[in-house]
Amino acid sequence: xxxxxxxxxxxxxxxxxxxxxxxxxxxxxxxxxxxxxxxxxxxxxxxxxxxxxxxxxxxxxxxxxxxxxxxxxxxxxxxxxxxxxxxxxxxxxxxxxxxxxxxxxxxxx
Numbered sequence: 469x470x471x472x473x474x475x476x477x478x479x480x481x482x483x484x485x486x487x488x489x490x491x492x493x494x495x496x497x498x499x500x501x502x503x504x505x506x507x508x509x510x511x512x513x514x515x516x517x518x519x520x521x522x523x524x525x526x527x528x529x530x531x532x533x534x535x536x537x538x539x540x541x542x543x544x545x546x547x548x549x550x551x552x553x554x555x556x557x558x559x560x561x562x563x564x565x566x567x568x569x570x571x572x573x574x575x576x577x
Contacts, residue, residue: 485541489534497537499546501569506533550577 484493495506513529516522540546551562554575562571571577 485534485538487531487534489530489537491530494530494533494537497541498533499540499543502536502540509533550575553577 484490485497491510495503495510498506509529510533513526517526539549547568550568550572554562554571554577557575557577
C-alpha cells in the first residue's frame with residue numbers, strides 16, 4: 469500500500485478527529501493510560517519514516533490511533549466495547565466491577 473498525503477490550507481474546524489487529524493489532536497483524545505503507548509508508537513513511526521524516506525507506516529500508525537481515539541472519546545461506551553471484546557477473546561464473562569485497565573490487560577487490548 470502506498471502512502472497518500474494531502475494538505476488542506478483551510479482552517480481546521482469541527483471534529484478534530486476526522487481523517488487526517490493531527491498527532492496532537494489524536495493524543496489529546498486518548499485515555500491517559502494509552503498516551504505513553506501512542507508516544508512510543510509515534511516515535512517509532514517517525515524514526516522509520518526518517519530512515520526509510522517513506523511515510524506509509526507513519527500514516528498507518530496515526531490512523532490506527534485516530535480510530536482508537538474516536539472510540540475513546542466516550543469513555544463509558546469505550547469501556548462497554550472493551551468489555552464485550554474481552555469476553556469474546558477470553559471466552560468468559562468479565563466481572564462488572566473489574567477495572568477497565570485489568571480487563572484490557574487480560575484480553576490483550
